[in-house]
Amino acid sequence: MSEKNYFSGDRQMNRSRIPAILALIFATCATSVAWAASPYAFPRVAVPADNPMTPAKIALGKQIYFDPRISLSGTVSCDTCHNVAGNGTDNLPLSFGVFGRVDVPRNTPTVFNAAFNTVQFWDGRAKSLEEQAKGPIQNPVEMGMPNGDAVVERLKQIPGYQKEFAQVFGGKDPITFDNVAAAIATFERTLVTPDSPYDQYMKGDKKALNASARAGMKLARSLGCEACHAGPMFDNPGTAMGTGAYQKFPAQPGYAACAKYVQQYHLTGDDGRFNVTHNPADKQLFKVPTWRNVALTAPYFNYGTVGNLPDAVRIMAACQLSTTLTDKDVNEIVAFLNSLTGKFPKETLPRLPETPNTTLLMGVPDLAQAAQKK
Amino acid sequence: MSEKNYFSGDRQMNRSRIPAILALIFATCATSVAWAASPYAFPRVAVPADNPMTPAKIALGKQIYFDPRISLSGTVSCDTCHNVAGNGTDNLPLSFGVFGRVDVPRNTPTVFNAAFNTVQFWDGRAKSLEEQAKGPIQNPVEMGMPNGDAVVERLKQIPGYQKEFAQVFGGKDPITFDNVAAAIATFERTLVTPDSPYDQYMKGDKKALNASARAGMKLARSLGCEACHAGPMFDNPGTAMGTGAYQKFPAQPGYAACAKYVQQYHLTGDDGRFNVTHNPADKQLFKVPTWRNVALTAPYFNYGTVGNLPDAVRIMAACQLSTTLTDKDVNEIVAFLNSLTGKFPKETLPRLPETPNTTLLMGVPDLAQAAQKK
Incomplete structure (x- = not known):
């Protein structure tokens, strides 16, 4: 890929300059940043009007989330890769798909x-x-179901789901793929992690962050990191920059230290948002990931090629801000990022409804064999 | 395999006749069978003297049981195949191993x-x-760890486990493979399902079994099924027959209906206990599986080739007792077997201890590639 792609238009050029400009603004006007809103509170999840949350829908969504029968092999649930007992990921560079893909x-x-x-x-x-929620289930590389109807057909054979979908959604035909997705999304809206040391600090407990974390917060602010890692989730450049959820990565491949990292960690090769819009200006644009719990979600970046957080911080400084950090800088920023690890909800394990006297998965060995031949 | 193998000695011949003999005994002397002990109680789990149960050890064992990092790929936990949210199995004919094997x-x-x-x-x-517990972890086909030391090496890198193993086991070097197994086994000793309709019936609630289930219980008794499915777990021929935990399967391949099933469902080809002892008398001897929750654990038999319980009942009658059942017989026995579905414990989801700022699984893609080349 030629360098031309990295600076393919005025919009990109402008965007790449914004962090440095914002760093100046934030350095002189710190009270205006999103995280200084008062009185401080961890945000509330927005619930869509057409999918209200109820305890029964959360419980149903949790069952489906943990149910491997919504994958072709009967072995991959949402939880397989987005492990709720852990940090909501699998800590792998790249997850394995259905049939070990x-x-x-x-x-x-x-x-x-x-x-x-x-x-x-x-x-x-x-x-x-x-x-x-509908994406991975139908993705041939991930959970491998041919379509939503195939998921519905599986679930309709499970008496417990027949009953629960009727109770939650009502109507003549309550088990639909839309309702499957609505239930999963409803459960996912409960998976939030408030009350991190950072949140405690912002609520007034000044001892919640140690000196290193406080120094890291100040440094991240002065460097302009939150131009992109903006808002209460530190993930939304739209908050500060009005550019929506996305940012180019790497934005500064011409910076020597970044060029080295690009090669070492294979940071390019994925066109990102361009694959969706086919707009050349969207090449290598990615959704800015949250800093919340970032200490727990190694490895990092879209290919998962960077195995630890200090290296990820160095790469971001070089490739987004054309800056080379000292080890002390890195340690302080890492200390701050660690302060964003929140309290995970205590979860009960769902009980998956059964298919007494039979199984839905007798055909799986043949499907596995067919998958191997491909 | 020649028919000679099925009747390879006097011991086998005698054993194959025992069910019919016992059926006669049970038919005339029903109060003597194990399930009629009084006062009736669901059995208590025996705890080995050298591995006492404590709440902290149960909690640690549960974490390890749910932790996929004890597999080579970082994706297969004990729970992957022995799904505690379900019925303790995966309802597949054969499970998939590490890297989709x-x-x-x-x-x-x-x-x-x-x-x-x-x-x-x-x-x-x-x-x-x-x-x-040590078996599947080190089995190259299942969880793929090269040895127990490799498991210990992984767990030692997880700060939360360092602390918890020290609290539970004490000593200088608390994270050992023996202690990993001891903790898993301790958690597993909590995974019992008392209070099935059958248990309620045996405690005196005569309405807990409907007429069909009661007829099935009587029929199973008169056929002699519990010669092998003996004792409170319906799994131990040693209780009634003194022959230990094992029984030959199929025991009556010469019975025409059985011969048909053997071909249809590939019931032979696995030498069973012989693979362990290399004693010709142990060919095709298998541990008798429990009837507890059998309605939920389809598919059936060592290869999982039989997808539903009525067929499994027909096959057992033909291949163990040289008997062909009517559909009514089958339905009644299935009704009785369904009454053995117990109450599953309500479980909390463990929280897996983290490796802040890093991951243990960076090497997994290379291991996956190596596995594919083999």
């Missing part, structure tokens, strides 16, 4: 706080959790 | 009530839950 193209983002995302997926190709 | 040789038995087994695995190659 190794061609999942991008690193798995965490499900925790995904309810706050303005768009979903690295390339923003889904506008809501509901739309996102 | 399709050569797992036998159907996955349920973890629920495994604590009552006198031996573990279809071929009884482990004497305890502790010994069993």
